[in-house]
Amino acid sequence: MADYKFDTIVTHLQTYGFVFQGSEIYGGLSNTWDYGPLGVELINNLKRAWWKKFVQESPTNVGIDSAILMNPKVWEATKHVSTFNDPLIDCKYCKSRHRADKLIEESYPEVAVGTMSQTEMMAFIRERKVACPQCGKSDFTDIRQFNMMFKTHVGVTEDSQSLVYLRPETAQGVIVNFKNIARTTRRKLPLGVASVGKAFRNEITPGQFTFRTREFTQLELEFFCAPGTNLKWFTYWKEYAMHFLKGLGVQKANLRFRDHDQKELAFYSQATSDIEYRFPFGWGEVWGIADRGNYDLSRHQEYSGKPLDYLDPDTNDKFVPCIVEPSLGLDRLALTVICDSYEEEVLEKDTRVVMHLHPAIAPYQVAILPLSKQLNEKAQEIVSILNPHFNVVYDETGSIGKRYRRQDAIGTPFCITVDFDTAADQSVTIRDRDSMKQLRMPIDDLIKYIRIKVFY
């Protein structure tokens, strides 16, 4: 499959109603995107496919849906509040941006920057004329605090008592419920808990369409296991995740693992490996698989004062479980399958755009196309027979060829034409998007036939 320009794909998505710009009639809001009628079907199908593989077909795993707003202490425990509250400063001369604390630290390693307030750091930089590492001048803007977490308030008054954050990851909503889940499900370790939900990060530089946005959906699994077994499970879930993507039809050549080296590892992580996809704009992370050790539970245990350890009934060992976390961005997963399935197929007379989406995730599984408008009634009957089972779309306008093209462009795997023999023989013609092959089939057999094809 050839490579296509990213712009072309984005335009295609907006033309057919997969994605719209957020708040468009008001001039938009930067980096917000809305999923249209086709996009939401794709998104929902992807969620369902993931849930099926990571919950339904994984006997160790269960699911949860946790609140977006959490007690702010959660984010203190995880260091989201402290560590990512960077004091940023810009050089007015060369326009480079720096962290004020790092700036001081580099020039004056003996100074205890950690104990300085923002005002003190500012005064220090001005007094000592700390130089810009970029251009050597000392002409800086004021310090501005930057934290990736969105803040809001609970209640009507905006005092600090009521400050809450929009969660920057769904993981903590799962992790703080560990005891509840283990108790109510009567599960032993290893125990996986899956969750699907929105997370919010005030990224400095979002962009690349839906690839990096400030609001996004995470499909996360927190896999609780005994210390010492985490490496084994880390490898297991890495492979399982890769297998999932390939199962959706994503081409092997466009996927790769990228292991983080020691320097790159987050402070909480023992090992991290990303699954990257070769997007038209370059390789980008789709799935991050992290071995978080027992960092999260230990911190929550410390901050909440509640024991979060686990008694292994087989060995009588008591320990704080480790967590292996495969974390997938839904928006990136959608972009992956879209980019990977998009094709402009050159035919003898013209070109057709085809999205070779796996039938299980295509927005519509079936299109019903009456060959003539006189056959509408019979066609509608078939719509009613199929739509309790599949997403069905009905199209009666334009020539039959044009209607096939429309369905190809949005990835509908099966088109059913109703013709003048249908009423007499109770049969229709079903056409396959990828092979372009046509098959005559009794109406009664349709559900069974399509169900097998869309199975994932």
Place this chain on the structure above:
RNA sequence: GCAGGUGUAGUUCAAUGGUAGAACAUCAGCCUUCCAAGCUGAUCACGCGGGUUCGAUUCCCGUCACCUGCUCCA
């Protein structure tokens, strides 16, 4: 946040200091019995806000959005 670029129907492009044309797409009618046919007609646009001007889509300023770099991404 900085620098550069872009902004006219859904899309791709025109033209113009006197309020905009086309093609494709969409919709309706005719025709049409399985892969973007044809004919007729219709709907739809100057990102937003100021300024200059008798008059601004056009010139100027601001703003918003998108693209490309830089910075950032636990």
